Amino acid sequence: MNCEDMIMDQKIINLFDRYTHGGLSRRDFLDRLALAAGSTAAATALLPLLENNYAQAAIVAENDPRLALSEGEIAPGIKGLLAIPKDATGKLPGVLVIHENRGLNPHIKDVTRRLALEGFVAFGADFLTPLRGTPADEDKAREMIGTLQPADVVAYAQAALKAIATHPATNGKAGAVGFCWGGGMVNALAVADPTLAAGVAYYGQQPPADAVPKITAPLMLHYGGLDERINAGIAAYEAALKANAKSYELYVYEGANHAFNNDTNATRYNKDAADLAWSRTVAFLKKNVAGIA
Numbered sequence: 600m601n602c603e604d605m606i607m608d609q610k611i612i613n614l615f616d617r618y619t620h621g622g623l624s625r626r627d628f629l630d631r632l633a634l635a636a637g638s639t640a641a642a643t644a645l646l647p648l649l650e651n652n653y654a655q656a657a658i659v660a661e662n663d664p665r666l667a668l669s670e671g672e673i674a675p676g677i678k679g680l681l682a683i684p685k686d687a688t689g690k691l692p693g694v695l696v697i698h699e700n701r702g703l704n705p706h707i708k709d710v711t712r713r714l715a716l717e718g719f720v721a722f723g724a725d726f727l728t729p730l731r732g733t734p735a736d737e738d739k740a741r742e743m744i745g746t747l748q749p750a751d752v753v754a755y756a757q758a759a760l761k762a763i764a765t766h767p768a769t770n771g772k773a774g775a776v777g778f779c780w781g782g783g784m785v786n787a788l789a790v791a792d793p794t795l796a797a798g799v800a801y802y803g804q805q806p807p808a809d810a811v812p813k814i815t816a817p818l819m820l821h822y823g824g825l826d827e828r829i830n831a832g833i834a835a836y837e838a839a840l841k842a843n844a845k846s847y848e849l850y851v852y853e854g855a856n857h858a859f860n861n862d863t864n865a866t867r868y869n870k871d872a873a874d875l876a877w878s879r880t881v882a883f884l885k886k887n888v889a890g891i892a
Contacts, residue, residue, distance in 0.1 A: 609825065611635050612866060615649045616828060616857055620700065625738060651737070651863040653705035658862075659712035666715050674758035678732065679724040680708050682715035683768050692796075692888035693763035693773035696723040697756065697781030697788075699858070702733030702740040706863045707778070714776070717881050718889070720769045724759045726752055726784075744780060749787065756788045760795060772796040774816075774888040776880060777803060779858060782821075789814045797887035799880050802829050802857050805836035817846040819883045821876045823855035823869070848883065852876065 614635060618628035633642040662668075667683045680703070684691070694714050698707040703725035711723030727733045729751075730743050756775070764773040774797035777785035782803020789798045790806050795816040802822055818840075822830055830851070840847050852859060852872035859869040860876060885891040 611645065611649070612825075612856055613827070615866070616826075619741065620828070648866050649864070651701075651704070651706065651861065652865070653863050657705065657709050659709055659716060661708075661712075663712060663716075666712060668712070672728075673722055673724070674755075674762040676729055677724050677726070677755050677759045677762075678728045679703060679722055679759075680711050682712050682721045682723075684715050684718060687718070687768070690770035691718060691720045691768055692884065693766060693769040694719045694721045694884060694888065695756065695760050695763055695773060695775040696721055697775060697777030697784045698723065698726065698733075699778050699861075700741050700744045700780035701737045702727045702744065704733060704737070704740075706861060707781075710778075714881075717885075719884065720763060720766055722759060722763050724756070726755060728755075752784060753787050753791045756784060757792050760788065760792060764794065764796075770889065772888050774798060774884050776884070777801065778860060779803065786818075789816050789818060797884055799883060801860055801876070802826055804829065805832040808835050808839035811836070811839035811845065812843050814840075814843075814845050817883075817887050818848070819880060820847060820849045821860075821880075822849075822851045823857050823859045823872070824851050824853040825855060826857035829857060848879070850876065850879065 614631055633639045636642040636645055665685055667685050669681050672678045696711045703723055707723050711721045714721035725733050727743050734740055760773050763769060764771055775785050775788055775795060776799040778801040782800035785798045785800040786803050786806045789795055790810045790813045793815045798816050799819045837849060855869040855872040856867040858864060858867045860873045862868045
């Protein structure tokens with residue numbers, strides 16, 4: 600692949616990012632993709648590489664015998680997937696998993712199961728529960744996410760966080776990890792809820808600088824180096840965190856795109872960045888929610 604191809608590839612990835620975050624209609628996206636790819640046929644060939652393929656990247660089976668898995672309502676208005684390791688001895692730290700702008704899809708359910716195998720009581724919440732849950736159609740899910748009121752979502756997140764922290768299997772504490780839209784919600788939850796034990800935001804929208812003084816939880820912030828849209832807010836956020844003496848760790852993974860952790864997306868997934876960010880995330884949550892250094 601020559602340099603021009605690599606630049607074009609990144610332009611196409613950025614175009615897809617605009618589409619998936621509400622900047623373009625599907626028709627406009629497909630028209631621009633055909634133009635960028637050189638033809639409609641080339642765009643058609645590229646589309647499967649840009650979209651998620653849930654079948655190819657499930658790391659933990661849906662019926663993994665090591666886990667106690669159940670789906671249902673954990674708090675009024677919030678359903679999701681609860682995953683608890685069967686071989687646990689004693690109380691475990693809790694973690695709320697907040698999905699991307701596609702809702703509680705198979706990938707986020709898989710992430711929830713992965714966290715449970717790391718020793719957490721993990722709950723993957725479906726924030727589209729009030730709208731009858733996450734649909735199979737990702738475009739529809741994105742449209743539905745756009746209709747949610749931020750204050751309502753934060754309230755649902757707080758209710759889910761409390762339910763996890765008070766679950767009989769947990770140690771009374773719960774952290775949160777979120778991706779994309781969910782990363783932004785982790786930041787918002789940190790502002791709103793002083794009971795949050797720790798927050799991990801993957802490429803999430805940053806809160807306003809004047810809201811940062813309300814944050815009490817330690818934060819871990821992951822960003823892809825090529826994610827210009829989200830990274831535009833890093834400097835102001837970090838300055839506010841420093842000015843208010845907040846506890847945080849911030850990492851930018853050079854060469855990685857937005858959604859680099861999503862292994863169901865061949866185009867944006869970056870294994871090296873994802874593996875490093877995951878190891879940091881697990882260690883951070885164990886330290887701050889479980890008290891394991």
